[in-house]
Amino acid sequence: MSDLIRIENLKVYYPVRSGFFNRVTDNIKAVDDVSFSIKAGQTYGLVGESGSGKTTIGKSLVGLEDPTSGTILFDGEEATTIKQKKKLNYNKDVQMVFQDSQSSLNPRRSIGEIIAEPLKSFGVPNAIGAGAGDKRSFDQDAIDKRVLELLEIVGLPARTVTQYPFQFSGGQRQRIGVARALATNPRLIVADEPVSALDLSVQAQVLNFMKKIQRDFGISFLFISHDLGVVKYMTDNIAIMHNGRFVELGTTEDIFNDPRHIYTKRLLSAIPSLDVSKRDANRAYRKRVEAEFAENQAAYYEQDGLRARAYDLKQITPTHSAALKKGEA
Numbered sequence: 001m002s003d004l005i006r007i008e009n010l011k012v013y014y015p016v017r018s019g020f021f022n023r024v025t026d027n028i029k030a031v032d033d034v035s036f037s038i039k040a041g042q043t044y045g046l047v048g049e050s051g052s053g054k055t056t057i058g059k060s061l062v063g064l065e066d067p068t069s070g071t072i073l074f075d076g077e078e079a080t081t082i083k084q085k086k087k088l089n090y091n092k093d094v095q096m097v098f099q100d101s102q103s104s105l106n107p108r109r110s111i112g113e114i115i116a117e118p119l120k121s122f123g124v125p126n127a128i129g130a131g132a133g134d135k136r137s138f139d140q141d142a143i144d145k146r147v148l149e150l151l152e153i154v155g156l157p158a159r160t161v162t163q164y165p166f167q168f169s170g171g172q173r174q175r176i177g178v179a180r181a182l183a184t185n186p187r188l189i190v191a192d193e194p195v196s197a198l199d200l201s202v203q204a205q206v207l208n209f210m211k212k213i214q215r216d217f218g219i220s221f222l223f224i225s226h227d228l229g230v231v232k233y234m235t236d237n238i239a240i241m242h243n244g245r246f247v248e249l250g251t252t253e254d255i256f257n258d259p260r261h262i263y264t265k266r267l268l269s270a271i272p273s274l275d276v277s278k279r280d281a282n283r284a285y286r287k288r289v290e291a292e293f294a295e296n297q298a299a300y301y302e303q304d305g306l307r308a309r310a311y312d313l314k315q316i317t318p319t320h321s322a323a324l325k326k327g328e329a
C-alpha cells in the first residue's frame with residue numbers, strides 16, 4: 001500500500017518575544033523534527049500528554065499552521081510548496097474535525113449553511129467517494145442536494161438543514177462536523193480529539209461511525225488523542241509524542257504489546273484494568289516501570305531553555321525499531 005501523505009523532518013517553532021524591544025529571545029519547539037507517513041485507508045494515531053505538539057502537527061497538515069521547516073508530501077507531491085492551483089486540491093483533500101464541536105460550528109449559521117461552506121469554496125464533487133477529478137460547481141441546487149446527501153451519511157434528518165448548532169447534542173454536533181469535513185470528498189481527515197468531549201456511549205457511536213465512513217470511502221485518518229483505549233481501537237499505527245518529539249513509533253499492536261520507551265511504558269501502565277484477576281500483575285508492572293523511570297530520570301531530563309526537554313533520544317524510526325527487534329541496535 002502506498003503512502004498517501006509523508007511528513008519529513010517537520011519542525012514548528014513559535015517565537016518567544018521579550019524585553020523592551022520585543023525581540024525574539026527564544027523559541028517554543030512545539031514540533032521538533034518528526035517524520036511519519038500515513039497509508040491510504042489507514043488510521044495513524046498521535047498520542048501524548050497535553051502540550052506535546054499533537055494539534056500543531058494536525059494544523060500543519062491542514063495548512064492552519066506554517067511549518068518552520070520540513071516537507072509534507074501528499075500523493076508524492078510537495079504540499080508545503082504546491083502551487084496555488086494544486087493547493088486548492090490539497091485543501092480539498094485534507095480536512096479537519098475538531099475536538100470542540102460547540103466552538104468549531106458557527107452558532108449564527110444554520111447547519112445547512114455550515115455544511116455548504118466548503119462546497120462554496122471548493123465546488124460540489126461529482127459523487128460521494130469520487131475522489132480526484134471532481135468538477136467545481138456553484139449551482140445552488142447541487143449544493144442543497146449534496147448537503148442532504150451528507151446529512152443522510154451522518155444519520156441526521158433532512159430538517160437539520162434549517163436548525164442551529166445549539167439545538168443539537170454533543171454527539172450530533174460532532175456528526176455535523178464530520179459532515180462538513182466530508183463535503184469535499186477528502187482523502188485524509190485530521191481528527192483532533194474528536195470524542196473526548198462526549199460521554200462514553202456517545203463516544204462509541206461516533207468512533208464506529210468514523211470506522212464506517214473509512215470503510216465506505218477509503219478515507220485515511222490522523223487520529224489525535226490522549227485516550228489510549230480509543231487509540232488502540234481506532235488506529236493501525238501510532239507515534240508517541242513528548243515535548244514536540246516522537247519518542248516511539250510503530251504498529252499499534254507492537255506498541256501495545258511491546259512498548260520500548262519508558263515514557264510509552266508509563267503511559268500504558270497507567271491504563272486502569274477492569275479485569276480483577278490482572279490487577280495485582282498490573283500493579284506490579286506499574287511499580288517496576290516507575291522504579292525504572294526513577295532510576296534513570298536524571299538521564300531522561302535535561303533543562304532546555306523554556307522547557308524540560310525529556311527523553312532526548314534519537315528518534316526511533318521503523319528501521320530502527322526493526323533493528324531493535326532483531327537485536328541489532
Ligand SMILES: Nc1ncnc2c1ncn2[C@@H]1O[C@H](COP(=O)(O)OP(=O)(O)OP(=O)(O)O)[C@@H](O)[C@H]1O
Pocket residue numbers: 014028029030048049050051052053054055056057226
Ligand atoms: N500559536 C501558538 N503560539 C505559541 N505557542 C503555541 C501556539 N500553539 C501552540 N503552542 C505551544 O506549542 C506546544 C504544543 O501545543 P499543541 O496544542 O500542539 O499540544 P497538544 O499535544 O495538542 O496539547 P493538547 O492535548 O492539550 O491539545 C505547547 O507548548 C503550546 O503552548
